[in-house]
Amino acid sequence: MPDRQLILDTCALLWLASGDARLSRPTIREIDAARSVQVSAISAWEISLKVAMRHLELPLPATEWFAAALRQHGLTVAPLDVEVLMAANDLPWHHRDPADRFIIATAKRHSLTIVTGDQRFELYGIPVIC
Numbered sequence: 502m503p504d505r506q507l508i509l510d511t512c513a514l515l516w517l518a519s520g521d522a523r524l525s526r527p528t529i530r531e532i533d534a535a536r537s538v539q540v541s542a543i544s545a546w547e548i549s550l551k552v553a554m555r556h557l558e559l560p561l562p563a564t565e566w567f568a569a570a571l572r573q574h575g576l577t578v579a580p581l582d583v584e585v586l587m588a589a590n591d592l593p594w595h596h597r598d599p600a601d602r603f604i605i606a607t608a609k610r611h612s613l614t615i616v617t618g619d620q621r622f623e624l625y626g627i628p629v630i631c
Contacts, residue, residue, distance in 0.1 A: 507535045507630070508579060508608050510617035511544040511600065515557075518570040523618060528630050532574075532616065539579040539613065540571070543603045579607050595624040 509517065509532075516524040517532065532538055545567050551557035559566040571578065581603060588606040589599070596602060596619075605625050608615045614628040622629045 505531065505535045506537045506539070506611070506613050507532060508539045508541060508604060508611075508613040508615055509544070509576070510604055510615055510619060510622070511540075511547045512618050513616040514540050514544055514570060514576075515548070516618075517574055518566075524616075528616060531630055537577065538575065539577050539607075541579050541600075541604045541607050542581045543600045545578070547600045579611065579613075581607075585610055592625060596621050 513524060515521070517529075545563075548557065548559075548567060549563040552559060552563045561569065570576065585603060585606045588610060589602040592602055592605060592609075596605070601619065601622070604615065604617075605622060605627065607613065608627050609625070614630060615622050616630045618631060620629075620631060
């Protein structure tokens with residue numbers, strides 16, 4: 502569906518950038534065919550936090566890695582604005598991870614389909630590609 506606009510969950514961004522098989526061929530085709538593919542600004546924070554806590558190792562410093570991933574895959578950053586931040590707290594509490602709640606709120610606000618490996622996102626009534 503070429504008119505589809507996507508937002509990648511942080512795990513999907515990491516999988517896309519590393520060529521991880523958890524991102525299926527059909528999902529990669531959806532990403533390639535999408536009108537736009539975004540990542541939330543919170544994903545930059547989440548990735549740098551994982552690196553700082555030594556839960557993730559990257560071949561470059563987190564800031565450089567994130568910028569390179571955006572360039573390489575033609576991604577844009579969905580900003581965190583006041584409406585998204587507040588809307589994240591209005592969501593049902595199916596998911597407690599604040600970063601994921603910001604991504605879900607962004608998807609709802611901008612009518613985006615989320616690419617994620619987390620099936621709990623579907624509980625929010627938004628389109629999800631797993």
